[in-house]
Amino acid sequence: MSIFSKPNRGFLLNVDRNPILHGILKKTFYEQFCAGENGGETKATIKELKDMGFRGVIMTYAKETVFDHSTNMEQGLGVAALKSENKGQELDPSLARCANIEAWRKGTMETVEQLEDGDYLAVKLTGAGPTVTKAFSAGELPPQQMLDALDEMCTRCKERKVRILVDAESQHFQWGIHRVTLNLMRRYNRDGYALVYNSYQAYLKSTFDTLSKHLAAAQEDGFTLGLKLVRGAYMASDKRSLIHDTKTDTDNAYNTIAQGALKQTIGEFGVSKPFPSTNLFLASHNRESVMDAHQLHKQRLAAGLPTVPVGFAQLHGMSDEVSFSLLALKGKDGTPEVYKCSTWGGMGECLAYLLRRAIENRDAVLRTSDEYNALKSEFRRRIRALFSLSA
Ligand SMILES: Cc1cc2nc3c(=O)[nH]c(=O)nc-3n(C[C@H](O)[C@H](O)[C@H](O)COP(=O)(O)OP(=O)(O)OC[C@H]3O[C@@H](n4cnc5c(N)ncnc54)[C@H](O)[C@@H]3O)c2cc1C
Structure with missing residues (x-):
């Protein structure tokens, strides 16, 4: 995956130009984690989910830029100028419009139109290219x-009753x-309520302070804070010293914020200062974090x-065991609300996303014993059911 992600690849290693490579990746990696390369494929996946x-889907358009701290370089995968429909039409230079921003706007607005009441749009702002x-x-x-x-995106999402999750990205861009x-x-x-959610990466040592400042802003300016909580996906490229020293520290930070929000007590908010209006979204595959949060709620x-x-969400193609365990707890009040988060876009555009999923699945090895045990007991249950039917 890292080889295919390198810019300026020749024909053989170019996933968009080499049809054999494209076909193999589509059937193996792509279809496991992504919704589709076009509107039709994406809508079919949404319906299936x-x-x-699931209460709904979270859909994102794949264009993004990753900043690799070790090489000090941006990897602008899929950042391309506006093509096809604009063939032969020059962009008006007097308007000085940036083709990358326009391509991002188009892709994002197309995504909004695929979504329905109650779904979420997830956006990666770096997908808008170098000026951004x-x-x-x-x-x-x-x-x-x-x-x-x-x-334009916020106005249209409000009309369509779709909410927006702004993704957290490489630290280099995050401020x-x-x-x-x-x-x-x-x-x-x-x-x-929160139309827009900001994402907070619990693995960063600075996150508690950042969140406290944003809670203060919400309190002072009277808006609802959209708090999407993740552990953080950029360990391979972000500066290590900014990240908690151990996984346990990250887990503690995640659970402290999640449970604090549910109890409406974070730092001085909910103690010496009122807790501002907040909507929480827990994006995690960690069974303990999500189950404990749901029980507390x-x-x-x-x-x-x-x-x-x-709300709770897991990524499409990952931790189905956690998603379905949550769904099985659904009560008459419709909680827990569980979502699957997927990505759409051309194969080349999705490579950075797929690469992160590949890295993340190394962490998932830690979780596989849970999933393996769940599969074994389900297999035994079905065999028993089969024999009791035939008896
Ligand atoms: C719906 C959804 C949306 C997401 N959106 C974003 C987003 O906007 N931005 C983003 O960055 N990520 C995002 N992620 C990915 C997320 O940040 C995590 O990388 C991923 O979910 C794995 O963490 P976990 O909570 O599922 O659980 P676990 O598998 O229990 O935790 C793994 C995570 O722990 C942390 N970790 C691992 N080892 C160490 C260590 N030695 N020291 C310190 N910390 C460590 C890392 O963050 C690692 O990803 C999203 C995930 C989901 C499910």
């Missing part, structure tokens, strides 16, 4: 064309991403104690 009982990543690297806001595209997302939350999360609802709305 909803038919399995340059601004993010400096911790600045992106060009006005990107801000306009984000406003700029936080700034943009905080502005969007301030503007659009005014109706007592249920207990607090039953006891009439204050809590926050919460």
Whole structure:
């Protein structure tokens, strides 16, 4: 996967040009983790997931840029100029419109149109290319064309009752991403719920402080904080010193924030200061984290104690055992609300995403004993059922 991800690959190693390589990857990696290369394939996958009982889907368009701290370089996989339909039409230079931002806007708006009431759109802002990543690297806001595209996305999502999860990305870009997302939350999360969620990476030592600042902003400016919590997926490329020293520290940070939000007590919020309106989204494959959070949420609802709305999500193609265990607990009130998160886009555009999934599945080895035991007991149950039928 890392070889295929390198820029300027020759014909043989180019997943979009070599049909044999494309075919093999599509059937092995791509279909396991991604929704489709076009609208038709993507809609079919969404339907399949909803038919399995998920509350909805989280869909993302694959374009992104990863910053590798070790090489100090951006890997702009799939960042391409606006093509096909604009063949023969020059972009008006007087408008100075950036083709990469326009391509990102188009892909994002196309994704919104595939979604329905209750679904989520996930966005990777670095997919809009170098002018945007340059601004993010400096911790600045992106060009006005990107801000306009984000406003268009929020307005359309609100009309279609689709919510937005802004992904957390490489640390190099993350301060700029936080700034943009905080502005969007301030503007659009005014109706007592979060239209826009910011993502917080629990593996970063700085996350507790960042979250505290954002809770303070939500409290002072009177908007709902959209809190999507993840552990963090950029260990292979981000600066190691910024990340907690051990997995246990990351787990503790994740569970402290998740449970704190559900109890409406994080740092001084909920103690000496009021806890601001917050919507929580727990994106994790860690069985213990999600089950404990769901139990706590249920207990607090039953006891009439204050809590926050919460959704759960796992990635498409991963940890189905966790997703279905949660679904099996679904009560009359419709909780827990469980989602599958998928990605669509051409094979080349999806390579960075697929590469992260490959790396992540090394961590998943730690979880496989749980899944293996669950499969073994289900196999035994079916064999027993078969024999009792034939007896
Ligand atoms: C729906 C969904 C959306 C996501 N969106 C994003 C996103 O926007 N941005 C993003 O960055 N990631 C995102 N992720 C990926 C996520 O950050 C994790 O990489 C992935 O889910 C694995 O963590 P886990 O909570 O599932 O559980 P686990 O498998 O229990 O945890 C693995 C994680 O623990 C951390 N870890 C592992 N070893 C160490 C160590 N030695 N020291 C410190 N920490 C360690 C790493 O974060 C690693 O990914 C998303 C995941 C899901 C399910």
